[in-house]
Amino acid sequence: MTKLLVFGHQSPDTDTITSAIVYSHLKQSIGEEAEAVRLGEINQETQYALDYFEVEAPRLLEDMKADHQDVVLVDHNEFQQSAVNIKELTIHGVIDHHRVSNFETEGPLYMRIEPVGCTATVLYTIYKEHQVEIPQHIAGLMLSAIISDTLLLKSPTCTERDIEVANQLAKIADVDINTYGFEMLKKGASIDGMSAADIVGNDAKSFELNGHTVRIAQINTVDPVEILALKDDLLQNIDERIERDNYDLYMLVITNILDNDSIVLTKGLTDKVDAAFDVKVEDSEALLKDVVSRKKQIVPPLTNAFNA
Numbered sequence: 001m002t003k004l005l006v007f008g009h010q011s012p013d014t015d016t017i018t019s020a021i022v023y024s025h026l027k028q029s030i031g032e033e034a035e036a037v038r039l040g041e042i043n044q045e046t047q048y049a050l051d052y053f054e055v056e057a058p059r060l061l062e063d064m065k066a067d068h069q070d071v072v073l074v075d076h077n078e079f080q081q082s083a084v085n086i087k088e089l090t091i092h093g094v095i096d097h098h099r100v101s102n103f104e105t106e107g108p109l110y111m112r113i114e115p116v117g118c119t120a121t122v123l124y125t126i127y128k129e130h131q132v133e134i135p136q137h138i139a140g141l142m143l144s145a146i147i148s149d150t151l152l153l154k155s156p157t158c159t160e161r162d163i164e165v166a167n168q169l170a171k172i173a174d175v176d177i178n179t180y181g182f183e184m185l186k187k188g189a190s191i192d193g194m195s196a197a198d199i200v201g202n203d204a205k206s207f208e209l210n211g212h213t214v215r216i217a218q219i220n221t222v223d224p225v226e227i228l229a230l231k232d233d234l235l236q237n238i239d240e241r242i243e244r245d246n247y248d249l250y251m252l253v254i255t256n257i258l259d260n261d262s263i264v265l266t267k268g269l270t271d272k273v274d275a276a277f278d279v280k281v282e283d284s285e286a287l288l289k290d291v292v293s294r295k296k297q298i299v300p301p302l303t304n305a306f307n308a
Contacts, residue, residue: 002070003033009076010039011204014046014148018141019074019119020058029132037061045188049144053137075119077103080206095122102208117157120145124165139172147181151257157293185257189221196233200252209306212248218294220257227254235284238267255292262288276301
């Protein structure tokens with residue numbers, strides 16, 4: 001087998017980037033050739049984790065060649081979230097914690113998907129199964145991913161397994177979960193230097209819901225007012241993306257990591273947002289109380305609304 005390229009979804013978040021690095025390290029540790037790559041730019045939160053544990057970012061793969069490329073997908077499996085020509089590649093494995101949708105391969109593959117809060121939690125188990133020691137920097141990256149995906153172990157997606165693994169990784173990484181985690185999330189919540197386009201495209205994923213293409217972006221903040229001050233520019237950028245990419249619904253979810261609520265700015269089939277969350281979108285905006293998880297609290301009710 002040629003070298004495996006390991007990558008996560010477009011508009012990568014901390015779990016996507018670190019899981020690519022971690023799984024590549026695991027593969028190399030058991031004698032297989034693997035390289036972590038990425039499909040998009042590194043966000044501030046992820047860069048904080050990489051800098052803290054002194055790890056270089058994976059190289060950006062701008063042109064995925066279709067000839068004899070062997071790949072492993074981490075932190076995603078839906079083709080619309082992956083490399084543009086994913087159907088032309090040979091997928092050897094998937095390590096994930098999301099729903100399975102819009103996915104098929106010609107041949108069998110290694111597929112590990114578990115109902116936990118983070119891909120890193122799954123990877124920790126695989127390390128243990130292979131009896132591979134987890135170095136400090138790898139433990140730090142895995143811990144960072146769990147903190148990010150579970151909002152410091154407070155998200156409804158967080159399981160007892162995530163908490164157990166996070167505590168074990170914190171010991172190896174030699175960091176305090178709360179102190180390090182809050183600083184990392186706070187860094188990720190900063191919009192310094194971000195344009196409206198950067199915010200609207202932040203951690204964005206596409207979903208096919210009953211024949212409709214829905215794009216959901218999410219950004220964490222400690223001050224929603226700071227982001228909402230850019231509302232006109234944000235909505236204009238959303239309109240441009242809808243027209244350019246033919247989205248039926250675009251949602252920018254602004255999540256307050258202090259209050260655990262989200263404000264959504266949305267355009268398109270907003271009546272589906274009304275139905276899904278029992279709210280009324282007014283002036284392209286709505287408050288989603290106690291909603292922080294795209295995977296568990298946003299996509300499922302939207303799916304129901306589109307299927308109704």
